[in-house]
Amino acid sequence: MRQTSPHPQRVPRRLAALVAVGALALTGCGGSSNDDATKPPGGTASGDAPALSGDLNIVISSADASDKAFNELNEAFKLANPGVDAVVTSVPNDTYDATKAAQMTAGSADIVVISFKGFRDTPQYAADSKTADVLLAEAGGYLDLTDEPFMANYNPSLIESVKISGRAYAVPTGLSYANGVFYNKQIFADNGLDIPTTWAEMEAVIATLQAASITPFGIGGKDIWPAGLTMLGIVSGLYPSGDAEQELMDGLWGGTLKLDEGKQLTVMERVETVFQAANKNFAGEGYDVQPSEFAQGKFAMLPDGTWNHTVITEAVAGAFEIGFFPMPGGDTAADNAYLNGKVELMLGVNAASKNKEAALAWLTFFSDPANYAGFVTGAGWASSQPGIAQGEFFDSIAGYTAEFRPLWEVFWIPNNDSGEAAQYPFNYPAIAPLGTQSAADAAKAAQEAWAAGF
Secondary structure (H helix, E strand, O other): OEEOOOOOOOOOHHHHHHHHHHHHHHHOOOOOHHHHHHOOOOOOOOOOOOOOOEEEEEEEEOOHHHHHHHHHHHHHHHHHOOOEEEEEEEEOHHHHHHHHHHHHHHOOOOEEEEOOOOOOOOOHHHHHHOOHHHHHHHOOOEOOOOOOHHHHHOOHHHHHHOEEOOEEOOEEEEEEEOOEEEEEHHHHHHOOOOOOOOHHHHHHHHHHHHHOOOOOEOOOOOOOHHHHHHHHHHHHHHOOOHHHHHHHHHHHHHOOOOOOOHHHHHHHHHHHHHHHOEOOOHHHOOHHHHHHHHHOOOOOEEEEOHHHHHHHHHHHOOOOOEEEEEOOOOOOHHHHOOOEEEEEEEEEEEOOOOOHHHHHHHHHHHHOHHHHHHHHHHHOOEOOOOOOOOOHHHHHOHHHOOOOEEOHHHHOOOOOOOOHHHOOOOOHHHEOOOOOEOHHHHHHHHHHHHHOOO
16 A cells, blocks of 8 residues: 655755646635635635645546656645545555555545446346445445536537436546557558448458468467457447447347347457458467567557557657557448546545545546546546647547447446356457367357356
């Protein structure tokens, strides 16, 4: 567990900018415009509202880049609000849930991480699979943030996607998109290829590359999950909206759809096509070596998430231009027009907090676009707020991210009574060469495991 320590004598340039913007933002809240100029940061000079004070504990799950970004922003908040003893506590991911529960119960955690996975209205048929955070929101354990002015700074379609019974409880700190494909622009140009926007066009790209003795895809399957990015990309194209994903889930839970028929089987067949066009023996290769192999030109395309763009760019080191497009798993360009994403961290306020005023002020400070821009850039995530400049890579994919669409893995609610083969529920780990089965056999196994849970 790590905590921040104040170092007011050594303020980074970006931190100083956050202080200036944050002080202006907070002094504009809660009073008339006539006396704003006389107010100290975070409070008032005229006594119409007390200055912020007391302890404030922000408990986050640990990651190096985001930890640093949270700590920098928190130091800026404290300099703008010297009466508040705000501490960012970073907890290892594997113990976060237990730590969070204990501290929330004790009232010692004011701002905590809400898990994005499954955080939305849960259909009645899956009521037994509600996440702990959904149950907590429904029980009044999180403060309702719906009417807080700072919520208007975030992408409206994103906020709508994480509401519970029409109310907002979570601030989405940053996004990652996982149904995309990095590609070598030089290889594409040398072979007369354009970005594929339909599955048929992707098949043509694969065929052209293979005819030129170029491996189409690189996959690091040793840890299994990186190969699942291909599955998520295919699902995003075949079920291109929240409504389509909901219909799929309703059909599977209601028994009107099966995993080994129709579009569900098509998902598996298209995953198999990508697997068969990937680097040899990818089941034994690590995720971490794929950027360097991509940089060496060992394959033309790398299915990966936006979180890895810095590593990939550094590996390529200018040897060729890199592009990024949504995996075109669907049959029409319109169905493949957007990247689907997840929120890296969502922040909520403990309803039992002893310092709700400071917690809301901290989120107001965090959400100010000028402060937020520094945070999200430092964390390396895509912005949850529109209009935030993040550099060449994120600018290049802006057209794919204008509308937020959740990834299947965070939308899907599994049946806890079903077998392992149906947990995704698309059984990609069983498909050869990652597994040993054909797409049809892997889909059949998934359907059997799914049906066993009812």
